[in-house]
Amino acid sequence: MDQSDDQLHAMRHSLAHIMANAIQTRWPEAKFGVGPVIENGFYYDIDLGDNTLSENDLKQIEVIMAGIIKADEPFELIEMAIDEAVEWAKQNNQPYKLELLNDLKERGTTSIDKQELKEEVFQIDKDKAAKTVTFYRNGDFTDLCKGPHLKSTGMVGSFKLTKTSGAYWRGKDTNPQMQRIYGIAFSSKEELEKHLEMIEESKKRDHRKLGQALDLFVFSDLVGSGLPLYTPRGTVLIEELKTALRDMSKDYDIQLVSIPHMAKLDLYKMSGHAEKFADELFYVKSHYAQEFVLKPVNCPHHIQIYSSRPRSYRDLPIRYFEQTMQYRDEKPGQIGGLQRTRGFTVDDGHTFCTTDQIKQEVEVLVKIVKQFYEGLGLWGKHWVSLSVRDNATPEKYIGEPQDWDKAESMLTKISDKLKLDAKRMEGEAALYGPKLDFMFKDALGRETQLATIQLDFAMPKRFGLNYIDQTGKEQVPVMIHRAILGSFERFMMLLIEHFAGNFPVWLAPEQVRLITVNQEDKTTHFAEKIGKKAKELGVRTSIDNSNESVGKKIRNSELLKIPYTLIIGDKEISSGEFTPRIRNDLKVNSEDHQYNIDELLKTIANESKSRVLHSSL
RNA sequence: GCCGAAGUAGCUCAGCGGUAGAGCACAUCCAUGGUAAGGAUGGGGUCACGAGUUCAAAUCUCGUCUUCGGCUCCA
Numbered sequence: 001m002d003q004s005d006d007q008l009h010a011m012r013h014s015l016a017h018i019m020a021n022a023i024q025t026r027w028p029e030a031k032f033g034v035g036p037v038i039e040n041g042f043y044y045d046i047d048l049g050d051n052t053l054s055e056n057d058l059k060q061i062e063v064i065m066a067g068i069i070k071a072d073e074p075f076e077l078i079e080m081a082i083d084e085a086v087e088w089a090k091q092n093n094q095p096y097k098l099e100l101l102n103d104l105k106e107r108g109t110t111s112i113d114k115q116e117l118k119e120e121v122f123q124i125d126k127d128k129a130a131k132t133v134t135f136y137r138n139g140d141f142t143d144l145c146k147g148p149h150l151k152s153t154g155m156v157g158s159f160k161l162t163k164t165s166g167a168y169w170r171g172k173d174t175n176p177q178m179q180r181i182y183g184i185a186f187s188s189k190e191e192l193e194k195h196l197e198m199i200e201e202s203k204k205r206d207h208r209k210l211g212q213a214l215d216l217f218v219f220s221d222l223v224g225s226g227l228p229l230y231t232p233r234g235t236v237l238i239e240e241l242k243t244a245l246r247d248m249s250k251d252y253d254i255q256l257v258s259i260p261h262m263a264k265l266d267l268y269k270m271s272g273h274a275e276k277f278a279d280e281l282f283y284v285k286s287h288y289a290q291e292f293v294l295k296p297v298n299c300p301h302h303i304q305i306y307s308s309r310p311r312s313y314r315d316l317p318i319r320y321f322e323q324t325m326q327y328r329d330e331k332p333g334q335i336g337g338l339q340r341t342r343g344f345t346v347d348d349g350h351t352f353c354t355t356d357q358i359k360q361e362v363e364v365l366v367k368i369v370k371q372f373y374e375g376l377g378l379w380g381k382h383w384v385s386l387s388v389r390d391n392a393t394p395e396k397y398i399g400e401p402q403d404w405d406k407a408e409s410m411l412t413k414i415s416d417k418l419k420l421d422a423k424r425m426e427g428e429a430a431l432y433g434p435k436l437d438f439m440f441k442d443a444l445g446r447e448t449q450l451a452t453i454q455l456d457f458a459m460p461k462r463f464g465l466n467y468i469d470q471t472g473k474e475q476v477p478v479m480i481h482r483a484i485l486g487s488f489e490r491f492m493m494l495l496i497e498h499f500a501g502n503f504p505v506w507l508a509p510e511q512v513r514l515i516t517v518n519q520e521d522k523t524t525h526f527a528e529k530i531g532k533k534a535k536e537l538g539v540r541t542s543i544d545n546s547n548e549s550v551g552k553k554i555r556n557s558e559l560l561k562i563p564y565t566l567i568i569g570d571k572e573i574s575s576g577e578f579t580p581r582i583r584n585d586l587k588v589n590s591e592d593h594q595y596n597i598d599e600l601l602k603t604i605a606n607e608s609k610s611r612v613l614h615s616s617l
Numbered sequence: 618g619c620c621g622a623a624g625u626a627g628c629u630c631a632g633c634g635g636u637a638g639a640g641c642a643c644a645u646c647c648a649u650g651g652u653a654a655g656g657a658u659g660g661g662g663u664c665a666c667g668a669g670u671u672c673a674a675a676u677c678u679c680g681u682c683u684u685c686g687g688c689u690c691c692a
Contacts, residue, residue, distance in 0.1 A: 052621065165622025167689030173689045177620055180687070208685095212628075221665075221683055244663065280618095280691090326692085331618050332683090333666035334690065437692095449692060487692050518649045547648095548655090569651060581652060 004187075006148070010036055012185045014075065014150045015065075015159050016042040019183060021141035022064035027051060032143065033096045033169055033178050039397040039445075040195060041159070041184035045167050047096065053179050058161040061181070065159075068139065073155030077147065078135040085144065087134050096169060097144050104133055159185035205443040207496040208337040214501050214560060216492070216509070217338070226335040226342035228489060233509035236540065237495070238345070238488050240507050242323050245347050245484060248372065252364060254319040254349065259301040261325060265291045270462065271300040272398045280328040282342075294327035299481055302350040303463050306477075311467040316477065317353035317361055323488075324348065338489040339448060345488040348501050351480040352465070358478055362414050362436075362453055365482050369438060369451045372484050378498060384420045385437040385449075386412060390427030398432055399458025407455040408434045418448070430481070432458040443497040450486035450494065501561045502585045505607040512541040512604060513557040517550055517569030524571050530566070530597060537605040554581065564604060571595075 016035035020043075023030050027048055035044030080088065089098035098288045136145045138153060149158065160183060167180035186192040203209070211217050216234035223229060230238060246256070262284050268274040274281070277296045284292040295301065299511045302320045311318070325345045334340050351361050373379040388408050389397050397404070411434050415422040422436060429435060435454035439447050456479040466474040485491040495503070505511055512534055516523045527543045534541040544553045550567065557565040564582040572578055595603070 080681070163686055164621060167688045168619080171689070173619070177688075179620075182687080219683090225683065328691085331690075333620095333688085334619060336685080340691070346692070348692095452692075458623095484692070490692065515652085517651055520649075524651095549648095550651050552654050553652095558653055565652080567652060571651080579652090 003568060007500050008187060010148045011187065012037040012042040013145075013148070014153065015156055015183060015185050016044050017075070017136065017138055017141065017143055017145070017149070018065050018068050018153055018156065019061065019161070019181060020044050020143060021068055021138060022061045023048075023181075024141055025064055025208070026057075026061065029093075031094055031096055034100075035143075038182075040186075041182065043164070043180050043182045043572040045169070045180050047169075047178045049565065053164045053181065058164065058181070062161055069153045069156055071139065072152050073139045075149035076137040076497065078137055078142070079132050080135055081132055085135070087146075088135075088320075090459075101133065101143065138484075157185060158189040158198070159183050160192065168319045171573075199444075202443045202445075205497045205500045206337075207443070207493040210496050210501045211338070214509075216496070224342070226330055226340070228338060228341055228343075234488040234492070236509040237492060237503070237507055241485065241488060241491065242347075245323065245372075248368060248484075249321050252319070252368065254321045255256075257302060257305055257320045257322050259295075259298060259305075259322065259324065262292045262294050263276065263301065263329070265293050267300045267304075268293065268296070271297075271303075271459065272431055272462065273297055273300070276334070277328065280330065282327050282329050284530040296326055296328050298322065298324060298326060298346070298348045299350055299459060299479070300463070303459065303465065303479075306350075306352050307463060307465055311352075311477070313354060313366050313467055313469050313475075316467060317351050317357050319349065319351045321347070321349040338493040339442065339446070341487075341489050344490075346486070347484050347488070347599070349482045349484075351482070352357075352460070352467075352477045353480065354467075354469075354475070355478055358410055358455065358480070359414055361480055362411070362455070363418065365453045365480070366414075366418050366420070366436070369453070370486055373451070376495070376498075376504070378494070380497075382440050382450075383440050384415065384422040385428060385439055386415055386422035386434070387425050387428030387430070387437050388434045389429040393427065396427075396431070397429065397458075397460065399456075400461075404433070404458035407457055409569065411436060411455050430454050432456040432479075435481075440494055442493060448490055448494070450482050450490060452481070454481040456481060502583060503561070505563050505604065506609070508561075508563050508608075509540065510538050510542055510560065510562050511608055512564045512566060512601075513560075513562045514541060514543045514544070515550065515553045515565060517546045517567060519545065519547065522573060523568060523570075527568050530568070530601075534601050534604075537601050539601060539605050547554075557581075558583075566600075570600050 013036075016037070020030075020032055020035055023044075023046055029049060031047040031049075033047065035042065082101065086098065086101050089095075089101055133144060134146060135142050136147060136149055137143075138149075161181055162184055163182045165180050165182070166177045168177050169175035184192065184195060186195060211234070214233065215231050216232045216237065217228045219225070219228060227448065249256070262583030265274060265281075265283075268277070268281070275294055281296060282294040286292055286296060302322075305320065306318060323345060325343050326348075327343050328342055330342050335342065351365075353361050370379055373382070389404055405426075412422075412424075415436060420436065425437075428437070433454055433456040435447045435452050438451035438452055441447055457476075460476050460479050465477055465479075467477050469475045497506070503509075514527045514530055516527050524545055527545060531543050532542050544556065546553065548556075554565060554567070561583060563583045563586055564576050566572075567581070576597055578597055578600055579592045579594050580600060
């Protein structure tokens with residue numbers, strides 16, 4: 001942090017206090033939680049009893065805040081003995097602050113474990129903590145706080161309260177829910193406006209908006225929430241991605257398998273998923289005795305294929321791969337666009353190998369991930385999570401501790417060697433083992449996991465898998481679960497937002513649009529002839545022969561972000577030469593070029609076949 | 618699931634107790650057009666669904682479904 005960052009931090013933190021001050025003015029009975037600085041701003045969690053907040057309240061609060069800022073009162077540091085502070089919290093009826101103070105008194109920190117309270121707001125040096133804490137006073141408002149603050153309220157820059165929400169005290173859903181108010185703040189009005197503009201711009205890239213505008217997918221109340229329906233255009237995208245992945249897997253001796261979408265509940269009882277996904281299973285009733293569920297994962301099925309016959313060390317590694325849908329009954333509040341759906345298609349793969357082969361297998365998978373994302377210009381837009389278990393909650397995992405230790409240390413070594421710059425995330429592991437997760441951000445800055453590589457010593461043991469080694473003895477294989485693009489739904493979301501709908505030619509649902517200048521027969525016939533040629537070359541084309549002005553038809557083509565638009569009139573019919581309208585982002589330079597139609601279509605065909613993924617091989 | 622907001626034509630939205638509106642899209646006709654919206658006419662809505670209040674409900678109240686912003690959880 002340089003000095004200006006410090007200053008910005010202090011300013012945002014001071015604004016959190018000013019906001020709390022304003023709220024205390026408006027609702028004197030308010031009980032305060034925590035009010036940390038976050039990216040671009042701050043928030044404060046407040047218990048307002050039965051009162052709830054609406055947009056109008058935010059405006060009111062802003063007005064009161066403006067008054068406090070105008071008064072320009074200083075922030076005054078008060079040091080208090082811990083017991084005195086506890087007394088203060090009791091007197092002022094601040095139960096949440098009291099809880100924090102008691103934690104400080106006992107442990108010198110307010111955080112219970114890493115899961116909770118990720119933002120350390122007022123952590124204090126452990127030796128000192130038990131004895132004294134610091135408060136900041138501003139006008140009539142005093143708050144437990146480690147600081148730092150600005151000298152006075154008049155020094156804050158520009159801010160805006162943006163949204164309210166419920167938030168559980170200390171992030172635990174069994175705790176009471178408080179009201180959280182978010183604000184953004186910058187040192188100048190210009191920066192604030194720039195940021196607001198940027199948010200507006202990002203919203204235009206939102207996959208839900210573009211999905212509608214570009215006619216890629218829809219939802220239906222009758223089909224149900226979280227169940228996307230892909231239109232022909234959207235399906236082209238999905239199918240192109242599927243083909244790209246299948247082509248890639250051929251290069252790495254990965255075998256395609258295929259499984260049904262449901263199975264007996266017993267299968268998931270054995271795998272441990274029945275317990276883990278207890279609330280998320282879709283049950284399927286049979287007329288006969290058995291109980292089925294829609295598959296929430298694919299690994300137990302792939303395991304059944306592995307175990308269907310004896311395996312030798314000579315067979316390993318065995319790599320299964322499949323693109324299939326899985327189903328999870330997500331809670332209503334979690335579903336949104338393609339970010340979280342109740343049915344989603346995964347590119348799921350499972351490698352069965354010996355312990356000695358792990359390193360090589362994981363390295364190859366990382367290579368594939370890198371190749372895939374690099375090809376789309378997404379590599380570098382991610383961070384890697386080395387997701388390990390949380391020792392405090394062993395009940396969340398299956399398998400033996402020594403296997404976990406081994407798996408975690410192996411994965412750490414591999415990730416270090418490959419310089420993935422992975423961040424160790426405790427408690428983020430899968431049910432059966434640690435994993436490398438590749439995290440990306442959507443248009444609105446929300447994080448989402450796409451690619452994942454997971455090491456699993458537990459599941460093979462549970463299912464009694466084995467292979468015969470060189471000495472004729474039975475050994476337990478290791479399983480590597482992996483997904484390159486994660487789910488096609490999430491990946492579509494990322495693609496749409498990353499390209500803002502301007503897909504590379506190979507992915508574009510429609511690659512060339514032919515626009516006729518008039519409705520004369522010779523024009524129509526010529527357009528149809530070109531359309532046929534394009535189709536033969538595998539170029540996705542459509543003809544707009546509608547009764548509209550040329551300008552209008554061009555506009556429609558542009559709005560659909562079609563890479564190439566060809567205007568067909570007398571000039572083109574007689575010369576056979578075209579000056580294609582090329583989508584802005586694809587133009588090499590701003591000059592227009594004339595092409596012979598055959599030459600042009602061949603160029604486009606090549607472009608659409610050269611899936612970026614292969615060019616980097 | 619929890620806290621809040623919202624559902625009016627295919628889309629974007631106005632109307633907010635007294636017979637349902639606009640622009641775009643769609644259809645028909647006129648214009649035969651040259652690189653981002655030519656003109657005219659027309660069709661289309663149980664105002665998400667179900668109860669209630671009222672002489673009268675798109676409008677007020679409650680419930681259900683769906684969507685959105687967060688929280689929690691997750692691919």
